[in-house]
Structures are given as C-alpha cells and as structure tokens.
Amino acid sequence: MIPQANSMSTATPRPPFFLGVDLGGTNIKAGVVDDNGRPLSWAAPDGRTQSCVEIATEAEKGPEHGIQRICQAAREAVANVGLTLNDIQAVGVGSPGPMDLEAQIIINPYNLPGWLNLPLAKRVGESLGLRSVLQNDANAAAFGEFWAGVGRGRRSLVQFTLGTGIGCGIVVDGKLLEGRHSHGAECGHIRIDVRPDARLNNTGLRGSLEAYASATGVTARAREALQKSDEPSALRDVEGGGGKLTSKTIFNAAKEGDALATRIVDETAFYLAVGAVNLMHTIDPDVVVFSGGMINAGDFLLEKIRKYVVENALPVPGEKTLVAFAQLGTDAGFIGAAGCARSSFATSASSPTSTTARAP
Amino acid sequence: MIPQANSMSTATPRPPFFLGVDLGGTNIKAGVVDDNGRPLSWAAPDGRTQSCVEIATEAEKGPEHGIQRICQAAREAVANVGLTLNDIQAVGVGSPGPMDLEAQIIINPYNLPGWLNLPLAKRVGESLGLRSVLQNDANAAAFGEFWAGVGRGRRSLVQFTLGTGIGCGIVVDGKLLEGRHSHGAECGHIRIDVRPDARLNNTGLRGSLEAYASATGVTARAREALQKSDEPSALRDVEGGGGKLTSKTIFNAAKEGDALATRIVDETAFYLAVGAVNLMHTIDPDVVVFSGGMINAGDFLLEKIRKYVVENALPVPGEKTLVAFAQLGTDAGFIGAAGCARSSFATSASSPTSTTARAP
Numbered sequence: 174m175i176p177q178a179n180s181m182s183t184a185t186p187r188p189p190f191f192l193g194v195d196l197g198g199t200n201i202k203a204g205v206v207d208d209n210g211r212p213l214s215w216a217a218p219d220g221r222t223q224s225c226v227e228i229a230t231e232a233e234k235g236p237e238h239g240i241q242r243i244c245q246a247a248r249e250a251v252a253n254v255g256l257t258l259n260d261i262q263a264v265g266v267g268s269p270g271p272m273d274l275e276a277q278i279i280i281n282p283y284n285l286p287g288w289l290n291l292p293l294a295k296r297v298g299e300s301l302g303l304r305s306v307l308q309n310d311a312n313a314a315a316f317g318e319f320w321a322g323v324g325r326g327r328r329s330l331v332q333f334t335l336g337t338g339i340g341c342g343i344v345v346d347g348k349l350l351e352g353r354h355s356h357g358a359e360c361g362h363i364r365i366d367v368r369p370d371a372r373l374n375n376t377g378l379r380g381s382l383e384a385y386a387s388a389t390g391v392t393a394r395a396r397e398a399l400q401k402s403d404e405p406s407a408l409r410d411v412e413g414g415g416g417k418l419t420s421k422t423i424f425n426a427a428k429e430g431d432a433l434a435t436r437i438v439d440e441t442a443f444y445l446a447v448g449a450v451n452l453m454h455t456i457d458p459d460v461v462v463f464s465g466g467m468i469n470a471g472d473f474l475l476e477k478i479r480k481y482v483v484e485n486a487l488p489v490p491g492e493k494t495l496v497a498f499a500q501l502g503t504d505a506g507f508i509g510a511a512g513c514a515r516s517s518f519a520t521s522a523s524s525p526t527s528t529t530a531r532a533p
Numbered sequence: 534m535i536p537q538a539n540s541m542s543t544a545t546p547r548p549p550f551f552l553g554v555d556l557g558g559t560n561i562k563a564g565v566v567d568d569n570g571r572p573l574s575w576a577a578p579d580g581r582t583q584s585c586v587e588i589a590t591e592a593e594k595g596p597e598h599g600i601q602r603i604c605q606a607a608r609e610a611v612a613n614v615g616l617t618l619n620d621i622q623a624v625g626v627g628s629p630g631p632m633d634l635e636a637q638i639i640i641n642p643y644n645l646p647g648w649l650n651l652p653l654a655k656r657v658g659e660s661l662g663l664r665s666v667l668q669n670d671a672n673a674a675a676f677g678e679f680w681a682g683v684g685r686g687r688r689s690l691v692q693f694t695l696g697t698g699i700g701c702g703i704v705v706d707g708k709l710l711e712g713r714h715s716h717g718a719e720c721g722h723i724r725i726d727v728r729p730d731a732r733l734n735n736t737g738l739r740g741s742l743e744a745y746a747s748a749t750g751v752t753a754r755a756r757e758a759l760q761k762s763d764e765p766s767a768l769r770d771v772e773g774g775g776g777k778l779t780s781k782t783i784f785n786a787a788k789e790g791d792a793l794a795t796r797i798v799d800e801t802a803f804y805l806a807v808g809a810v811n812l813m814h815t816i817d818p819d820v821v822v823f824s825g826g827m828i829n830a831g832d833f834l835l836e837k838i839r840k841y842v843v844e845n846a847l848p849v850p851g852e853k854t855l856v857a858f859a860q861l862g863t864d865a866g867f868i869g870a871a872g873c874a875r876s877s878f879a880t881s882a883s884s885p886t887s888t889t890a891r892a893p
Contacts, residue, residue: 352817
C-alpha cells in the first residue's frame with residue numbers, strides 16, 4: 174500500500190516520515206506527516222479520506238492511561254497509512270502547558286489534572302521506540318501553519334488561536350520562540366487595557382487580550398451589552414429561546430445586520446487588531462495568522478481586522494505584513510508537532526529548525 | 534602606547550578591536566571596543582579617562598557633511614587609543630530609523646532631515662577602509678547591554694530606552710530581533726490602552742506605551758493632573774518659578790513626598806511594568822532592562838516597577854525574569870554598534886551573533 178499525501182493526492186509522499194501528536198484535554202489526534210509537511214491519508218471504511226486518528230484522551234484516568242492512549246492513536250495512524258514504526262524518523266507531541274521545554278516535561282496542565290511533572294514525549298517515544306520532542310500545543314499549531322499552511326515559504330509568523338482562551342505561537346527565522354522560561358508567545362496574556370477595572374481572565378490577570386477577544390470574552394461582552402440596555406437584538410431571544418449565546422451566534426446575528434451584535438463583532442475585530450499590531454511592533458513577522466473556531470466567520474471578520482490593523486500600526490508593518498486566517502484547521506497541531514520532530518532530529522532537514530535536538 | 538580597557542583597567546584589551554559609532558540627531562559618539570565588549574580608553578588633557586570621542590553631528594548640513602563628521606570622530610577615537618585603522622576589524626554604525634536593514638540604508642530619520650535612502654554604514658566603511666554594518670540605534674544599545682552590560686553571560690534580553698520616546702531592542706539567543714521589515718522591537722508603539730480617547734504620541738498612534746511612560750508622556754500627564762485640580766503640589770511652582778517641568782523634577786518631587794508627583798511616578802512605574810510584562814509574555818527573556826535618563830531615579834523607581842511586574846505577570850516569568858536598570862549609560866550605543874560589527878565579521882567570535890555577514 175502506497176500512502177497518499179493529503180491535499181496533494183497526486184504527489185508521492187516524500188520520506189522521511191514523522192509522527193505528530195496533538196494532545197488535548199478532551200481528544201488526542203495523531204498523524205503521519207511527510208518531509209514536505211503533508212499529512213499522509215487513507216480511506217476510512219465509510220469512504221472518506223482521513224489523515225489522522227482521533228480518540229478520546231480520557232484525561233481523568235491519569236497520565237499512565239493517557240500515554241497508552243497516545244501510543245494507541247499513534248500506532249493506528251502509522252498502520253492506517255501502510256507504514257510501520259520503523260518507517261518513522263521521530264515523534265513530536267504537542268501538549269497544553271505550562272511546561273518546561275528545557276527539561277521536556279509538562280508541569281501541571283489545567284486540562285490534564287494530575288498529569289504532574291511528566292516527561293510526556295520521552296515516555297511516548299520510549300514506548301514507540303522513537304526519538305521524541307515535546308512542544309507547547311499553541312506553538313506546535315503555529316509551527317504547522319508556518320511549515321505547511323499560510324506560512325509556507327515564509328521566514329517568520331505570529332499565530333493567535335482563538336478559543337476559550339487565546340493561544341499564541343511565534344516563529345522567527347524558522348525557529349519557534351520558546352522563551353527562557355518556556356513562556357514565550359503567551360500573547361493571549363498581553364495587557365491591552367490599563368484601566369484598574371479592566372476585564373479579568375481566568376488567570377486572575379486584568380486587561381489581557383484574551384479577556385476581550387477570546388470566544389469566552391466575546392460572549393461575555395455580548396451578555397453584558399444585553400444586560401446594560403433594552404436595545405432590541407436577535408441575541409436577546411437566543412438564550413430565552415433555549416439556545417446558547419456563543420461567539421458563533423453573535424457573528425451570525427451580526428452578519429444578518431443585528432446592531433448590537435455588529436458592535437460586539439466590530440470591537441472584537443479591533444481588539445484582535447490591537448493584538449496583531451502589538452506583535453507586529455515587537456516581532457515584525459511576515460504574517461500574522463488567526464486560527465480557531467472564530468475564523469469560520471470568514472472575510473466578514475478578516476476585513477474588519479485588517480482595517481483596524483492599518484489604522485493602528487506604523488506605516489511600514491501596516492502596509493507590508495500579511496494578516497490572514499489559518500489554512501490547516503484543527504490539523505495544524507499534529508502537523509506542527511511532526512514538524513518539530515523533523516526540526517529536532519531529521520538529518521535531511523535543512524530548514525526549518527524549531528528546537529535543539531534532544532536525545533532519544 | 535598600550536590602550537587601556539575601560540572599567541577593568543588592569544585587564545589587557547583583547548584583540549580583535551571593533552569601531553562603534555552611535556549617531557544621533559545632535560551628537561556622534563565613536564569608540565574602539567575590544568573582543569570582550571570593553572571600550573578602550575585614554576587620558577584626556579584634563580586628566581579624565583575617556584572611552585569615546587563625542588562631537589556635534591551638525592545634521593542640518595546634510596548627509597555628506599555628516600559622513601565626514603562620523604569618520605572624523607572614528608579616526609580620532611582610533612588614534613586616541615594608540616591604534617591605527619589597520620588594527621580595526623570592522624565598524625558598526627547605530628543610527629536613528631526608520632531604516633531598511635536588509636538593504637542596509639537609512640530611509641528618512643526624523644532627527645536627520647534630508648538624510649534620505651542613505652547606505653550610511655557602507656559609506657563610512659568605504660571612507661575608513663573597513664567592513665561595516667548598519668543597525669538601528671535602540672537595537673545597538675540593547676545589544677551593547679546584552680554583550681557587555683547587565684545582559685553579559687545571558688541568552689536573551691529586552692531593553693526599553695526611556696527618552697523623548699521609548700526605544701526598544703530585543704536579543705534572542707544572542708541575535709538581535711530585526712524583524713521582517715526592519716520594524717522588530719518597536720515596542721514603544723505597543724498599544725496598552727484601547728480606549729478611543731487614549732493618549733496620542735507623535736506618530737499619531739493612540740494608546741502606545743510611549744505616550745504614557747516616555748519622559749514626554751510623564752511630563753504631559755503631570756501637567757494635565759495639575760490643570761485638572763487645585764491640589765497643592767511642589768510641581769505647581771516649578772514652571773511659575775521659571776523652572777521647567779521635566780521627568781526629573783517630577784521624580785525629585787515624588788522622592789520628597791509630594792502627593793501628586795508620587796501618583797504620577799506610581800502610574801509611570803505601572804505603565805512601564807505593563808510594557809515589561811507584555812514583552813515577558815511575548816519574548817520571555819532572561820532580563821528586561823530599562824535605560825535612559827529616567828533611570829537616574831534609581832531604586833525608588835525600580836522597586837515600584839518590579840512590584841507591578843509581579844502583580845501583572847504570569848507566575849513563572851513574574852518570579853524568574855530579572856527586571857533591571859542598564860549599566861552602560863550612554864556608552865551602550867557605540868559599544869553595541871561595535872558588537873554588531875563583531876557579530877557580522879569577526880572570524881574569531883563564536884558568540885554572540887547579531888546579524889548576517891555583509892560584504893565589505
């Protein structure tokens with residue numbers, strides 16, 4: 174069986190091959206990626222093309238069980254594309270933080286309760302007989318977009334992943350910016366509002382970007398706007414009608430012309446633009462990328478962000494920096510984790526390099 | 534004549550030697566720096582030890598005259614330490630921006646009117662017969678502190694230079710972060726206030742760090758506070774008494790217990806801490822450094838900044854990042870420019886490296 178490289182089904186996958194694992198509190202994704210950043214795919218029983226195995230993490234059953242689950246998903250992914258572990262060069266594992274990248278351990282991730290001070294990638298690598306590298310999940314996703322998505326062929330990238338919080342990853346000259354204390358690219362926590370009563374996020378910090386522009390922040394601001402006035406709004410009926418107020422319902426209402434929802438979306442675009450501009454005035458990358466469920470709003474959101482970027486940036490970065498939405502969707506995590514393994518271990522990889530090599 | 538390495542007068546200067554030039558709108562500083570980041574010094578006619586030549590830029594006389602002035606200062610600096618240009622490995626020139634570092638030209642610096650699209654360092658190097666490299670002045674100063682000041686022996690540093698505006702330089706893994714469009718580390722322009730009526734700076738951008746915490750911003754906030762109330766304050770008499778309201782008079786009044794001045798200083802420390810924290814949550818460096826005239830306020834200011842940093846940062850960077858004042862004073866610019874020349878050209882230099890090598 175000859176594996177197929179996804180999204181370019183006519184192209185023959187280019188060895189060496191790398192395993193990428195995207196570990197979340199709910200699900201594990203594992204896939205095999207070729208030397209060109211293309212996931213290998215297979216036809217599922219229902220005929221659909223698949224490029225990764227996705228199974229439940231069952232995080233509450235503890236880290237030993239979790240490591241078994243990761244290895245199970247990884248072995249299935251390799252088998253599904255007709256390869257064996259002998260064909261795999263190395264494995265990369267993206268995990269929620271906080272972590273110590275120098276020590277290659279996760280410390281105490283909020284979404285993985287009880288997974289304490291664990292050399293996660295090392296344990297997975299030992300079990301699979303592969304060299305391994307650990308990376309922060311948002312960093313891995315950014316590296317995926319850099320290697321194989323909107324950043325392909327570029328030198329530097331900043332990515333914001335919009336979800337419950339705002340994750341971030343930064344690539345400069347082909348390398349992930351990990352930081353001295355494994356806290357590089359925690360840009361969801363940059364403060365954009367110095368008022369003493371600025372919004373709180375779940376870390377207890379005030380005025381952070383994610384308190385305003387994460388999906389949680391967007392929903393909270395909409396709810397407050399509804400409570401503050403009697404202004405008619407389609408959103409007012411959502412929760413009363415048994416629906417749920419989410420960033421998606423808010424964006425949809427704005428697209429249909431709802432005035433209150435439109436204000437919330439405009440403000441969201443402005444806050445996201447401030448985040449982008451602050452990174453442009455710090456990193457000055459080729460491209461600033463937004464990813465996560467919120468980008469399903471499409472050009473409706475992207476055009477607003479771009480307008481506010483130009484208004485708030487210095488002229489040169491404002492004109493020259495590409496502001497774009499991610500291309501790899503939820504595959505960016507495992508693709509980027511595989512890319513980190515490639516950067517750490519592949520002898521044939523001339524670029525990009527993300528991390529220093531770690532012992533097998 | 535054997536040149537003396539400054540600040541370690543017992544140490545023999547270690548070749549190779551590098552020329553560093555710090556070009557400002559008002560003055561030019563030029564000095565010779567050894568391979569260890571120590572400026573070579575000499576005894577001036579009045580007996581004082583000097584480590585650089587400082588002369589007026591006379592910027593209004595245009596770039597050709599300015600290049601001659603730079604070369605004059607450089608030749609004097611070399612002669613004063615008993616060397617000849619044959620003893621110099623390369624020259625680095627730090628200049629105000631905006632510039633195009635890839636093209637190695639200054640574009641149209643605000644403080645150097647009429648110096649347009651000029652290959653400044655190349656011209657200086659040709660005149661002196663030396664290989665040359667151009668760098669942004671704030672970047673060069675940060676690289677000086679990284680190489681030979683508070684950052685010595687560290688891997689990464691962020692520096693804020695507090696003056697009329699706020700300059701910034703970022704060093705990661707021993708390399709200056711120049712950015713894709715030569716706009717890396719323009720962190721005086723990061724937005725920390727999203728209110729529509731946030732303070733303006735001289736670029737027309739709203740809510741930037743420098744609008745709040747530069748010397749100009751501090752003075753403007755104090756003046757507004759005086760106008761807004763009848764609160765008694767020593768500052769109220771400064772301008773009426775023929776003095777001038779400056780950040781220095783404000784810090785001195787705060788040290789003497791003046792309530793209004795103390796509030797201005799506290800707020801300044803808070804804004805500077807927000808700037809530091811935003812860079813800690815982006816770059817996560819070993820050390821965040823403040824330099825410029827305002828740091829003459831000493832521990833009185835530094836302790837306040839550190840308190841607000843801990844309050845506003847995530848726990849790990851908040852505890853582990855050194856927040857410090859610069860050690861090299863106004864010498865950081867020419868020392869760092871020399872360091873950039875070393876990084877670009879010295880064959881013996883194993884580290885740090887700041888820029889890719891440029892042809893002589």
